[in-house]
Amino acid sequence: MKDKFQRFMAGRYGVDELGKYSLYLTIALLIIGLFVRSRFLNGITFILVLVLYFRMFSKNYAQRRKENEIFLKYKNQAVRFFNKEKQMTQDRVKFHIYTCPSCGQKIRIPRGKGKIAITCPKCKTEFIKKS
Ligand SMILES: [Zn+2]
Known part of the structure; x- marks a missing residue:
């Protein structure tokens, strides 16, 4: 068979x-x-x-x-x-995903760091966000 x-x-x-x-x-x-x-x-x-x-x-x-x-x-x-x-x-x-207010670049920031200053890697604009 x-x-x-x-x-x-x-x-x-x-x-x-x-x-x-x-x-x-x-x-x-x-x-x-x-x-x-x-x-x-x-x-x-x-x-x-x-x-x-x-x-x-x-x-x-x-x-x-x-x-x-x-x-x-x-x-x-x-x-x-x-x-x-x-x-x-x-x-x-x-992570928190933020968008740069001046150029729209998406930036990934770890959560739970409190209020931090984020510098956009593309246009170097600085902005304050709570993570
Ligand atoms: Zn930017």
Whole structure:
């Protein structure tokens, strides 16, 4: 049986990063489908399974690799975006963002320092703020 499967899979594309994530998504949708009865959801899950199998058994390596690359590009962009959002949220807790009254430059000042004089790094204007 295992032998037959190996022979069947020979020369086929198999599972890449995109395949792995589609599989996770399929499993997640199947679980959601247990609780939510939705034809739409079932339809999407079904199509996803078809695409998953199609890509796995495909012999067109070049095309599948291209799809995977596109997927990875968008995935990395999404990861970078969320990391940046996370960093900005953390910054808002520890820092106060002030805007220079004369040139509009944004200046990051640590919180909890009391009243301080801030010198704009761009235009050297000095202004007093509570941090
Ligand atoms: Zn300034």
